[in-house]
Amino acid sequence: AAEAAEDAERAEARLAELTEALEAARAESDERAARHRDELAGLAEQFEAERAELREHAAADLAAERAGAEVHLEQLRAEMHEALGAERAARERAEGAAGKLREQVAALAAAHADELGRLRAEAEAALEAALADRQVAAVLTEPALTNIGIVLPDEGYLEGLIELAHHYGTLVVLDETHTISAGPGGLTGKLG
Numbered sequence: 001a002a003e004a005a006e007d008a009e010r011a012e013a014r015l016a017e018l019t020e021a022l023e024a025a026r027a028e029s030d031e032r033a034a035r036h037r038d039e040l041a042g043l044a045e046q047f048e049a050e051r052a053e054l055r056e057h058a059a060a061d062l063a064a065e066r067a068g069a070e071v072h073l074e075q076l077r078a079e080m081h082e083a084l085g086a087e088r089a090a091r092e093r094a095e096g097a098a099g100k101l102r103e104q105v106a107a108l109a110a111a112h113a114d115e116l117g118r119l120r121a122e123a124e125a126a127l128e129a130a131l132a133d134r135q136v137a138a139v140l141t142e143p144a145l146t147n148i149g150i151v152l153p154d155e156g157y158l159e160g161l162i163e164l165a166h167h168y169g170t171l172v173v174l175d176e177t178h179t180i181s182a183g184p185g186g187l188t189g190k191l192g
Contacts, residue, residue, distance in 0.1 A: 120154075127161075131168040138171040143187045146178035150187075 109116065130136060143158060145151035158174075165172045179187035 124160075124164075128164060128168075131165060131170050134168050134170075136168070136170050138173050139165050140173045140175060142179065143174045143176065144179050150179060152187075 127139075131139075139161070141161070144153060162172045174186075174188050176186035176188060183190050
């Protein structure tokens with residue numbers, strides 16, 4: 001019982017010690033919190049003063065920039081109007097030149113229609129002769145002529161090429177390096 005009483009006294013003394021330390025820590029914490037509140041209030045006042053000054057400067061800068069931007073915008077409008085006029089004139093010249101070129105191409109095609117037909121027939125016969133021994137794995141071609149713009153093949157040309165190649169067990173690979181610009185799936189996708 002004496003030991004239990006001593007243990008109880010020691011526990012009470014330790015509890016009193018811890019309570020006193022806790023109270024001291026609370027007091028110190030409250031004091032630190034008060035200092036921080038004061039510092040924060042001072043910083044808030046300083047922040048508000050600096051923010052007001054920045055707003056004044058920003059408003060003045062914005063007014064100056066707006067005035068400069070309006071002048072620049074007017075200059076850009078004038079330049080754009082001039083550029084559009086030049087573009088319109090260039091487009092009209094290009095359309096005129098393209099019309100003349102179309103007429104010349106049509107005239108050449110009409111003048112050389114027989115020769116073109118003969119060349120097509122010779123090319124088809126040469127391709128069939130090359131495929132006939134079934135040693136060619138694949139024919140690699142572009143779906144359109146692209147070294148002078150994009151010149152589409154004659155109607156049925158690609159279908160005939162594919163049919164002939166498949167007849168001899170040869171694959172056809174369409175190189176869409178240039179003609180992919182025709183849209184999703186390239187020219188192959190567009191032509192079906």
